[in-house]
Amino acid sequence: MSNELDNKIADKLRSYRSPVDAEALWQAVQPEQPQRPKWIWWFGWFGLLLLVGGLAWWVVPSSGEDTTLDTSTEHSTAVAIPQEQEVDPVRNPSSTSAATSTKTPAGATVVPSLTPESERRNTAPVIIAEQTTASNTVYAASSPASEALATKTELGTSSELLTDAPATATYPETITAITGAVATSESGGVVTSSLPTTLVSNQSKTIRNREVTHALPSKLSLLAYAKNTDVPAIITPAELPTTPRRRTSAWFADLRAVYLLPQRTLTGVDSLNGDWIAARATSEQTLEAISLTGTVGYQFRNGWSIRTGVGRTQLNTVFNDTQISSTVDSVEAPTQLIFAPNGAVDTVYGMVPITTTATRVRRTYNQLTQWEIPVLVGYTQGRGKWRWELSTGPRFQVQQERQGTIWAVDNESFENWANTNGYRTDLSVSWQIGGDILYKLRPNLSVGLNAQARFQLNDLTADDADFQERYQLFGGGISLRYGF
Amino acid sequence: MTEPEIIRGCQRGKAKYQRELVLRYSPLLMTVARRYCRDDHAARDVLQEAFIRIFRAIPKYQQTGSFPGWLRRIVINCALQTKEKAAYQREQTAIEDVAHPMVNPSVLDRLQAEELLDLIQQLPENFRTVFNLYAIEGYRHDEIADMLNIAPGTSRSQLTRARQRLQALILQREKANYVKRVG
Numbered sequence: 001m002s003n004e005l006d007n008k009i010a011d012k013l014r015s016y017r018s019p020v021d022a023e024a025l026w027q028a029v030q031p032e033q034p035q036r037p038k039w040i041w042w043f044g045w046f047g048l049l050l051l052v053g054g055l056a057w058w059v060v061p062s063s064g065e066d067t068t069l070d071t072s073t074e075h076s077t078a079v080a081i082p083q084e085q086e087v088d089p090v091r092n093p094s095s096t097s098a099a100t101s102t103k104t105p106a107g108a109t110v111v112p113s114l115t116p117e118s119e120r121r122n123t124a125p126v127i128i129a130e131q132t133t134a135s136n137t138v139y140a141a142s143s144p145a146s147e148a149l150a151t152k153t154e155l156g157t158s159s160e161l162l163t164d165a166p167a168t169a170t171y172p173e174t175i176t177a178i179t180g181a182v183a184t185s186e187s188g189g190v191v192t193s194s195l196p197t198t199l200v201s202n203q204s205k206t207i208r209n210r211e212v213t214h215a216l217p218s219k220l221s222l223l224a225y226a227k228n229t230d231v232p233a234i235i236t237p238a239e240l241p242t243t244p245r246r247r248t249s250a251w252f253a254d255l256r257a258v259y260l261l262p263q264r265t266l267t268g269v270d271s272l273n274g275d276w277i278a279a280r281a282t283s284e285q286t287l288e289a290i291s292l293t294g295t296v297g298y299q300f301r302n303g304w305s306i307r308t309g310v311g312r313t314q315l316n317t318v319f320n321d322t323q324i325s326s327t328v329d330s331v332e333a334p335t336q337l338i339f340a341p342n343g344a345v346d347t348v349y350g351m352v353p354i355t356t357t358a359t360r361v362r363r364t365y366n367q368l369t370q371w372e373i374p375v376l377v378g379y380t381q382g383r384g385k386w387r388w389e390l391s392t393g394p395r396f397q398v399q400q401e402r403q404g405t406i407w408a409v410d411n412e413s414f415e416n417w418a419n420t421n422g423y424r425t426d427l428s429v430s431w432q433i434g435g436d437i438l439y440k441l442r443p444n445l446s447v448g449l450n451a452q453a454r455f456q457l458n459d460l461t462a463d464d465a466d467f468q469e470r471y472q473l474f475g476g477g478i479s480l481r482y483g484f
Numbered sequence: 485m486t487e488p489e490i491i492r493g494c495q496r497g498k499a500k501y502q503r504e505l506v507l508r509y510s511p512l513l514m515t516v517a518r519r520y521c522r523d524d525h526a527a528r529d530v531l532q533e534a535f536i537r538i539f540r541a542i543p544k545y546q547q548t549g550s551f552p553g554w555l556r557r558i559v560i561n562c563a564l565q566t567k568e569k570a571a572y573q574r575e576q577t578a579i580e581d582v583a584h585p586m587v588n589p590s591v592l593d594r595l596q597a598e599e600l601l602d603l604i605q606q607l608p609e610n611f612r613t614v615f616n617l618y619a620i621e622g623y624r625h626d627e628i629a630d631m632l633n634i635a636p637g638t639s640r641s642q643l644t645r646a647r648q649r650l651q652a653l654i655l656q657r658e659k660a661n662y663v664k665r666v667g
Contacts, residue, residue: 005647006619008592009600013620016597017511018518020531026506029535030499 046310050371053312054398057369250299251484254307256450260289260475262315267459267468289315289473293374299483303380311372311395315471368471370397374432385440392433395454399426430456436479444483451476487551494542506535512552513559518601519616520563522609534562560621564613564631591658603653611646618643 290313297307378391434452441447452475459468485504493501513534517527537558545554592600604612613632617623618639625643629636 004589005592005651008589009604009650010620012592012595012597012600013515013519013604016515016601018514018601020510020514020528022507022510025510025528025532025535026503028532029506029539030502031497031536031539 046373050310050373050398053310054371054400057371057400249484250301252297252299252305252307252481253484254293254295254297254309254479254481256293256477256479258291258293258450258452258475258477260291260313260452260454260473262289262317263472263474264317265470265472289313289471289475291473291475291477293372295374295376297376297378299380305378305380305389305391306376307378307391308373308375311370311374313370313372313397313473315368315370315473317368368399370399370428372397376432378436382438387436387438387440387446389436389438390434391436392431395430395432397428397430399428428456428458430454430473438479438481446481446483448479448481449476450479488547491542491545491547491551494539495545502539505538509552509555510535513555515597515601516556516559517563519604519620520560520613522605526566530563530566531559533566534559537562556621560617591654594661595654595657599657603650603657606653607646607649611642611649614639614642615646615650619647 291311292313293309293311295307295309295311297305299305372395374393374395376391376393378389380387380389382388432452432454434450436448436450438446438448452473454473456470456472459470485501490501490505490508494505510531514527514531517530517534518524521527521530534555538555541558545551595603604615607615610632614628617628617631618625623631625636625639628634628639632639
């Protein structure tokens with residue numbers, strides 16, 4: 001009986017599950033998980049920042065630089081056209097001047113443009129009209145590029161408008177004045193005029209503001225009057241209680257900009273027969289490197305310090321400058337119309353070409369961008385407000401070489417070489433040695449000058465070539481250090 | 485999440501699997517703890533201590549035998565050691581107080597598990613322990629004697645008295661239930 005009772009009890013209770021607040025029990029018994037040090041999170045954030053920045057830099061396309069060195073404007077005087085020359089509107093149906101001739105109420109004959117319309121590019125609007133009331137002669141200039149402007153010119157040359165319409169002279173924006181006299185000659189009832197030979201560009205007025213200076217007292221004193229005393233007490237600022245100086249912590253932030261001169265070592269260039277790298281190696285000039293670095297560090301009491309952060313260094317090298325001279329603007333103008341006393345066009349002097357030649361230099365950069373994590377150990381000593389620091393350590397780098405854009409063969413468009421086989425991304429390490437001189441502006445703020453050298457410890461190597469390059473950087477810059 | 489996955493996860497110290505272990509097995513182990521404790525409060529303490537030991541011991545667990553059995557054994561050990569640490573006051577149960585009723589086992593069919601646990605918890609500490617170890621866990625008297633550091637004869641006598649006491653409690657509960665049902 002007892003065994004049977006035991007079995008029944010055991011059967012009932014063995015599979016029975018008591019109600020229990022398991023979640024509360026878990027909260028009570030859960031073992032402590034090992035906590036990761038906080039610097040791991042900071043390191044992760046730095047890595048994320050590096051990744052995002054690198055991707056952003058990756059996505060942004062590079063471009064070359066186009067510098068206009070010189071722009072000259074040439075103007076030639078008019079060429080006289082015999083009066084008997086007529087315009088065949090059928091041969092030049094697109095000529096604006098021809099269209100103008102049909103609208104001239106006085107029957108003026110306009111010589112069409114000597115330059116075909118298809119060759120006119122980028123013509124700026126030019127209207128020149130000048131009246132000489134005594135001889136009833138109109139000197140007009142127009143740009144044939146615009147039919148509307150030609151119509152204006154026609155109105156300007158109309159004899160009916162001579163008494164009412166004011167003379168106008170409009171040039172492109174860059175031409176603000178005409179120097180030289182308008183030569184006028186009269187022969188056989190025909191008055192001819194010629195344009196001045198020089199157009200002066202970019203005249204401007206300079207307005208100088210009067211300088212206003214405010215003088216402030218160099219020192220301020222505070223006067224305080226004590227009650228019940230005959231002589232007022234003078235309290236100088238030195239006697240006032242001063243705010244206790246803020247004591248900086250051992251943590252500091254350092255921001256520095258450095259200009260560096262690269263020394264480049266190229267090996268295996270000959271293995272790239274005809275390759276763009278070989279071409280670059282023979283024509284490229286190494287120019288400069290610019291580096292920005294932000295670090296956070298800890299200053300120990302014994303003078304040693306350690307700091308790390310994020311840096312970005314960009315090496316700019318450049319191809320031989322490509323100098324290009326081209327005519328970027330051409331205006332077939334002005335046309336001179338000579339009116340007879342009866343209002344008819346007597347003589348037309350044809351096209352006065354105005355050409356502007358621009359000399360441009362296409363500068364193609366080869367950029368080597370490095371995102372870096374410096375880990376620098378330093379030793380600082382100082383006296384008074386001056387301190388000097390020596391530092392050294394590795395800079396872990398992610399390098400990306402970007403071969404920029406160059407002029408295409410037609411000199412009008414660009415070729416993007418960023419996608420050639422020279423487009424590389426590498427991991428590398430360089431070792432930095434540097435020194436700083438710091439001046440304490442405030443208890444927690446210092447500025448400084450620094451000099452440094454970076455020795456790259458490994459080569460940049462293209463995946464499919466024996467070509468290798470290595471940069472050593474030497475330079476200096478300024479720094480700003482803030483103690484927390 | 486299978487049982488082997490939970491075991492491996494706990495052995496790697498993963499909180500997710502440890503939590504799953506607690507959620508899944510705590511009701512079963514709570515029943516075990518309640519059988520050995522005087523009340524639910526003490527049972528919760530025992531269970532809490534048992535899970536701490538489980539997490540500590542599970543990296544050494546070899547997946548041989550029943551995992552719930554291994555867990556149950558830890559709870560039992562924990563309950564027994566807690567009892568020793570607490571130096572509980574031994575209920576002095578006079579032999580003359582123990583009646584000798586004979587309960588028909590079919591009576592148990594009408595009792596719920598919660599009622600049965602409640603009755604077991606009313607047993608004196610030493611009776612309850614021996615009864616649980618022998619009648620439910622299946623240990624022999626010599627094993628119980630080793631575990632409790634008592635003589636095997638003591639284990640036998642305490643088991644007999646535990647049975648008698650439990651039957652008396654069951655009869656009392658049956659009477660009370662009968663009165664409730666009848667009116």
